[in-house]
């Protein structure tokens with residue numbers, strides 16, 4: 199049986215708590231002989247800063263390069279508000295994304311039927327919702343230079359960020375979106391602001407070209423990012439796959455996730471290209487939710503998105519479909535059994551904490 | 564009685580139809596001697612491009628500078644997709660904003676009780692909703708340079724947009740937000756992405772400084788733009804005033820408007836600074852909705868946001884509070900009377916078209 203090199207980066211806030219539950223699931227898979235892991239663990243984000251003054255150490259980066267897949271909890275928190283920009287917790291995550299070239303961020307927004315009432319939208323608008331946001335993750339305003347704050351006269355300052363996209367960056371993410379759409383409902387909405395941004399203009403052109411060259415069987419629609427935000431709120435079920443840039447993807451995927459009422463349930467994947475020699479595809483899996491400093495340390499966070507991220511890794515990086523199926527079935531089982539953490543609690547259900555949910559999932563397994 | 568110089572720019576798509584209804588209301592005010600106008604009218608957007616090859620003519624710009632206030636319908640449409648970037652319809656609106664220095668865009672998202680069921684959100688989450696988005700309108704990525712597409716080798720291209728903010732731009736919009744909050748529920752949420760953008764970092768610092776110096780009586784909270792998008796969907800009533808940059812404001816104000824279920828009902832104002840000599844404040848009023856090419860020319864568009872924009876102009880630019888009150892009362896009256904355009908129609912109500920709604924409002928007046 200193949201040994202999978204898995205790097206765990208719990209990070210900050212509730213990342214630490216939810217990762218603890220994943221470890222129990224990993225142990226269970228190991229003990230049962232269902233999958234075999236070589237586990238490494240390290241720090242990222244504020245936790246890494248506190249320990250070594252950097253949001254990710256060189257040693258952790260080396261482990262990341264050596265791993266077959268990475269599971270990340272979450273980074274950030276008010277504790278590090280005054281840390282220098284270059285060393286802030288988020289810089290650790292951004293470095294992982296950039297250095298490993300994880301350009302394709304897949305963020306599914308799925309509404310679990312058992313949780314449809316937890317959505318702020320009317321049930322009929324979200325029941326059965328299954329949107330996949332394909333967000334470009336290594337370009338755009340997150341990484342473009344110049345990115346500076348300079349002092350002017352009179353104590354005035356001037357801040358600059360730069361959004362840059364080259365054709366090849368748009369081409370490769372468009373291909374990912376079209377390929378995924380083919381495995382789903384065959385429809386892609388591409389989103390930008392071509393009416394005010396040159397990067398939006400290039401985005402729209404390149405996506406159209408990729409479509410025309412190889413994917414005419416997939417339905418393609420262009421929507422402005424502001425309209426897309428509106429349409430997500432108005433009628434989210436019109437969407438199958440949405441492909442967009444790094445910044446719009448950040449906001450729209452959070453809006454889409456919140457629509458489902460299942461935020462604490464949603465895993466995500468960040469994928470690189472396939473490497474020529476090894477045929478391996480670098481990958482990082484993490485929950486869509488953040489570090490949630492307000493509830494961190496209280497043992498109330500929902501570990502399902504994190505455990506679901508492990509299932510995603512098993513499926514997409516390790517080809518362990520059986521183990522992935524089992525975990526996903528166990529998650530569905532505990533929900534059907536009425537177990538709920540605080541974020542998804544509704545009357546008449548059994549309220550559990552983070553480790554209580556872990557217990558329930560292990561019992562179900 | 565003072566004569567108010569009002570410039571009408573219907574623009575494109577449904578802008579033309581809804582402006583026609585406003586003209587009837589203006590005539591009515593004139594005939595009754597309730598307010599006295601000197602009306603100019605001109606083209607903007609695609610309509611201007613078709614007529615003179617530019618999205619706004621120099622003559623129209625001169626009228627805009629001479630006017631006490633501008634009413635604008637909407638710009639844009641698929642017809643002009645292939646027009647050169649510099650001449651696209653939106654460039655006309657952007658030039659108005661920039662040249663008149665209309666830096667403060669006030670976008671109220673109000674849920675009309677009679678229309679709460681038109682929202683995709685559960686009634687209890689939006690009933691009574693009243694959020695004001697204060698969007699910076701003359702800076703950021705909309706106007707920063709460089710803004711280019713260049714050819715690289717191999718047919719590859721590279722597109723660049725630049726987001727620039729200087730302290731004074733953030734200071735003045737922050738003051739607008741705090742002042743407005745004092746007339747409302749005294750709470751401001753400032754939104755940016757300081758965790759990835761230098762402009763976000765400066766934004767947060769400057770807003771905090773303005774707050775500390777003069778507005779400590781107003782409650783201030785900072786939210787990341789992605790979180791803010793989530794919170795708008797989850798629990799919009801937590802917000803009073805949201806202050807944010809040009810691009811985030813574009814998306815978040817559309818999301819907020821759509822939450823209300825009253826998109827066709829929402830006017831907005833874009834204000835400049837107060838001029839030293841005249842004491843006048845330049846202002847442009849327009850509906851939050853766009854040109855909606857899909858329903859243009861069918862006579863089904865809702866004219867209420869456009870008529871409400873006139874009421875806003877009467878109130879804020881002309882000090883004609885009585886006339887403004889009457890119009891707003893008439894709008895409330897026709898809604899209470901059950902008149903609905905298609906966008907807000909629900910069973911048992913009286914469905915009317917654009918001019919039918921205009922008739923109803925005039926009858927109510």
Ligand SMILES: CC(C)[C@H](C(=O)O)[C@@H](O)C(=O)O
Nearest residue numbers: 273274288291448758759789
């Ligand atoms: C933590 C932060 C840098 C990150 C981002 O903005 O990309 C997060 O919001 C996300 O969406 O993964």
Ligand SMILES: CC(C)[C@H](C(=O)O)[C@@H](O)C(=O)O
Nearest residue numbers: 393394424638639653656813
């Ligand atoms: C028409 C377009 C340029 C404009 C913008 O992006 O600002 C519109 O979406 C708006 O919000 O007023």
